[in-house]
Amino acid sequence: MVMRAFVQPLNKLLMRSNSILTSKVNPSTYILNPSTDSSQFSKSQLVNHGELEDGVIPEALKYSLPFYQDTLSNGLKVASEPSNVPLVTVTLQVKAGVRNESFQTNGLGHFIKKLRARGTEKRSRSQLAADLENMGAAFNIKTGKEMTTFQIEVQPKDLKKAMDVLSDIALSSKFNKNFIEEQREASLTGLRDTADVRKFILENIHYTAFRDHMIGQPIRGNQVSIGNITQEGIKDYIDAHYIATRMVLVATGSVNHEEFRSLAEKHFGQVKNSGRDITGEDKPIFTGSQVQIRDDDVDMSHAGIFYLAPSWNSEDYFAFQILQRIMGNYRPARDSIINHPHLQYNYLHKWFGEIEDFGEHDSYYIPYSDVGLFGHYASTLDLSGFFSPHACLKATRRATNYVMEAEKYRARNRYYNDLLNNNDLFAQGKEIADQLYYAKRRIPRSEIAKRVSVADARYLEKIYTAWLWDCELALAFYGPIFTQVRLYGTYRGYTNDSNQI
Incomplete structure (x- = not known):
């Protein structure tokens, strides 16, 4: 017998207070009855959950393992x-x-x-x-x-x-x-x-x-x-x-x-509970800057384009988890029709598909206890090296102005599937340990899904504008980069309307 539980929609409460720590919602609200059906937690193919209404999560995510x-x-x-x-x-x-x-x-x-x-x-x-x-x-x-x-x-x-x-x-x-x-x-x-x-x-x-x-x-x-x-x-x-x-x-x-x-x-049990003075607890200060390392023996040019982002404890944490899934990762397959630029559902991937000899792209959201980084890694042959950073900057700036409903639904579905298919015990153990340190509690996957489900496109635009519009950048370039190097101010101008991409 499968025990089922239903979570009442909490849209109004969570829509503007999406924090894993500061929300006044009782954590027990999300602790649902665990399923006795082990297939709920087995590895399965990715599922298209469709365009679920805001605040509605897939049925399978209403179950959490006992903790x-x-x-x-x-x-x-x-x-x-x-x-x-x-x-x-x-x-x-x-x-x-x-x-x-x-x-x-x-x-x-x-x-x-x-x-x-x-x-x-x-x-x-x-x-x-x-x-x-x-x-x-x-x-x-x-x-x-x-x-x-x-x-x-x-x-x-x-x-x-x-x-x-x-x-x-x-x-x-x-x-x-x-x-x-x-x-x-x-x-x-x-x-x-x-x-x-x-x-x-x-x-x-x-x-x-x-x-x-x-x-x-x-x-x-x-x-x-x-x-x-x-x-x-x-x-x-x-x-x-x-x-x-x-x-x-x-x-x-x-x-x-x-x-x-x-x-x-x-x-x-015999490990001591006190030690010497601890260093490094002061908050890091983000400095807009760039580093360039030229190496003409490397075949590809590599670029990192990163922004200051929310920490683990920020109420904007889940918005950036969604943004990372909106941007996604890209690997071109030149012989496959599905990789044609005009068939890409993702604007950033469409632009990458139009760059000749593009290598690969990954987006990252890296949160720490009091600071975070969001950005892109991209590689390409040097002749196209100038264009990949611009595509990353263009896509990120676009998110501050307009998040399509389709992008929101795709990012949600990807997040839901990540939650449903997390069967790696190493990854689960690391996730729980991180949550117990940063959030001081285990965050059930039903709660994560619920918080993601109430983030609408306009809410996301507001968050991304606050963090990513007209801001400083951290840039790193490596490889045969003689055609890629630009002054920091040029890239900085692409975070607002002062430079058109």
Whole structure:
């Protein structure tokens, strides 16, 4: 039997107050009865939900998985979201990122991440690898601007051992001086690797936008800062940030919450709840500027065009999630008729289709705790390199003046499908951990869908005008860019009517 629940429309309340934090709506309004039909959460083909009225969400999104949350005695948050997936993923997220480093030791968090694979106090490097392999575990550590995330995925029968390994890596890694010197050489060599050009452009966008703040510094550091890393510096960083009140522990998949909480208490219950003074909590200041890196040995020209955008805590957060889906991503297929410029439903993609030798395009909305970035990455051959930034600027400026009803419906449908097809346990764990840190609670997908459904086109135009009209830009160019370089003021003029595109 499938239990069904209905959410009363809240259009008037949410139309002008779309905040995930400041809305006065009781969160329990959105916590609907979970479905007993596991197919509600299975992977399926994308669905065209049509032009649903404002405030109406697809029936399948009225169901949310059960969610449990506790706080250990030391302040560490423990949460789980059980499902019928025959695996379990444990996510440990620590509020420690580049913004908590210093200019002298930039790259320290990423450096520590690399050292963790070299063994712990209980396990040598080979023993650690053997334990993970014997469980058939998928393990990953990711360092970011604000967070460091540990994730391990195993079969349910191996959860106890997985928790032991995870806590060992996160809390008892060995940082001896020989390992540090070996990793220093490897890190310095890695700085010369620019194979992932998209990541390289995004790093430079952050740098030129927030160059006076640590959030703008590269995750991998630089040659000088890596040379400054010491064993004592690593210990100080761990002592300051790896404390219970800055941690969130989440399990997704086939998990029993009481068992998981008991394991969390056993392996993380002794983590201290206070540490040294924390740096990097001041708000970054966005600076309009551009950075140009010419390399004639690169085949393609690469561009990043970014704007200041809402933070995670902003009431305009969901409006920019919709904008990212309006702009979308574009990959030309020259031999396919569906990629013909005149058959593109998206104006930006239509303009890209008219550019000869266009490479690819991705749009990004990157929110942090107190600031955010929205923008575009585009690549093309140099002869067309001048036109791709203009197309991005033109499409973004258009959104401040006019959002078509069709664009709104397509963006909503894409968002609904993203919610319905989020079956990656790693992604689910990261999403829950982010929400527990930024929003202080789990945001049910039914609530997200409801907030998206009440954002009409005129409301979106108003929000985009406030953020994207007549504003500063962060620009980054890389490759054989001699025909692409223009003065910053020229691009800046395209955010209003002073320069016609």
